Amino acid sequence: MNGTYPHRVWRLGADVDTDQLAPGAYMKFSIEEIAKHCLERVRPEFAGQVRPGDVLVAGPGFGIGSSREQAAAALVTLGISAVIAPSYSGLYFRNAFNVGLMLLTCPQAETLAEGEHIALDLEGGRVLRADGGVLPCAAIPDFLRDMVQAGGLLPQLKRRLADGSLKANPMFSIRHDTRS
């Protein structure tokens, strides 16, 4: 692992679907078992060779298909630091942060190469390349970065209910009684 550019790229195509990420045949098993079969149809070596800190880089439409949360949780189980793609299925985007997986929306994601090592500036919303190149990403709101850091929605919620900060959460700042 390179200290300055710690994240190794696994490069995938467009429209990676939830059945490739969490194959239907294994859905009755544990997330550890499902993770062993993650992406086996498109990258048979993936689950065996992936290392914690690696990132997935893909084309548009990442996570299309079903709403199964295991398609995001399998990547968390394998230690993937982030997915970087130009666009996501809305349901996948929702599930991913809920289970603690960081997704970066990066229009130029597909310029990254298989095996390349990169750094992530999550606060600045940027991918940093070893050649000095910078790929801008959509900003990730603080509360979603916190959610990933906490390990997902439920741990974040528990923490916030415990420390009394729930009402200060921007996620809950909209009044919901204004339809009249």
Added chain:
Amino acid sequence: MNGTYPHRVWRLGADVDTDQLAPGAYMKFSIEEIAKHCLERVRPEFAGQVRPGDVLVAGPGFGIGSSREQAAAALVTLGISAVIAPSYSGLYFRNAFNVGLMLLTCPQAETLAEGEHIALDLEGGRVLRADGGVLPCAAIPDFLRDMVQAGGLLPQLKRRLADGSLKANPMFSIRHDTRS
């Protein structure tokens, strides 16, 4: 309003962004005030003529831009029943359900016409046209349909904490301590 096909279509283009939905100049005001300026740059008549039950139909990339929740809350305030588009910004998709706005992911959305009246089969994930045509949409998981029906994430959460059903929520069914 047509009883069988109750939802009137407002037809927009691709890449409708959050600044069109909730213009930056009004962000310090209430959501009711922001809603009066919703889409005024692309459809000046919208906020004045929209009726509860109307739907927005748009091209790909609906809701790109900032993470401001008001871009979804403004449509809830105006009584919009749903947005129908081929794809969404991930952040917008997340925010929308959190504030009680239904988004339908519909590859053929752009075949719908301005002023057309349609019906929505949310459980089946379908748009129904008066000529008998049916447009398939990505299935919406039960807990997200529930969330919209409850008026958003916070009301849903309050209800579930009160009735003890939180642990049964599929949103929380993934174990988060399995990284070892």
